Structure formats: structure tokens, C-alpha cells
Amino acid sequence: MSPEKLLLSRQVEMVVIPAAEGELGVLPGHVPAIVSLRGGAVRVYEGGQVTESLFVPAGFAEVTPERVTVLADEASPLATLSRAKAEADLAAAEADYAAAATDTPEKREAAMDRLLSMRVKKELAEAA
Incomplete structure (x- = not known):
């Protein structure tokens, strides 16, 4: 989510986020966590392949066993x-x-x- 709009909301296999401490892979059933993000790419995996990549300069992510919510002031698809x-x-x-x-x-x-x-x-x- 960015201030302008919701960029992605669907079930996926895995999400890799650029946490401040390093890359964090999140699968269904992950333990709850709130992490700060550094600049990097949020990568969405489906069928073992990256299907979407978004650049975020910073922000936070809330991880629950059912979902990952990324909150960033800015988010841009890498292709753009x-x-x-x-x-x-x-x-x-x-x-x-x-x-x-x-x-x-x-x-x-x-x-x-x-x-x-x-x-x-x-x-x-x-x-x-």
C-alpha cells in the first residue's frame, strides 16, 4: 500500500521484503512481526517464479500468518x-x-x- 493506492492484494506463494536487517522471505503461516524496511525490491512469488517486483524506498511491513501488509510512502513497479x-x-x-x-x-x-x-x-x- 502506498498513500495513493493499494498496489497488490491477492493470495501468493511467497513475498520477499527488504527488511532493515536483510531480505525476509514470508510464507503462509509466518510468525507475526512488524519490521522496518530499507530501500529495495518487494518480490512476489507465484509458481516458484517472481511475478511482480516493486521498489520501496523505506517503510514498514506487518506480517501475520495470513498476510503481509507493506506500508510505504512510495512504491513503483520495477518495470516503470x-x-x-x-x-x-x-x-x-x-x-x-x-x-x-x-x-x-x-x-x-x-x-x-x-x-x-x-x-x-x-x-x-x-x-x-
């Missing part, structure tokens, strides 16, 4: 990522990080998180 836009977003994130050098540690950390997410976005756009 533009290399030029990803490069522009990365350049903006680099500038924001440089400007945050004298800010509070919290603002520097947020700027670094955004920078890392935009690096992943650029990599995913180049691979798509």
Missing part, C-alpha cells in the same frame, strides 16, 4: 523505473546528505537512509 529519474533522485539525495553535514544526528541519519535507498533505486532501474 526510469534510469534518468533514478539518477536525478540519487543526485538530489547526495546533495541533501552533503547539506545535512552540520544538522542533527537524526537528520543526517535520515539523509543517509534516503541516499542508500536512491542508490538501490538506481541499481534496480539499470537492471530492469
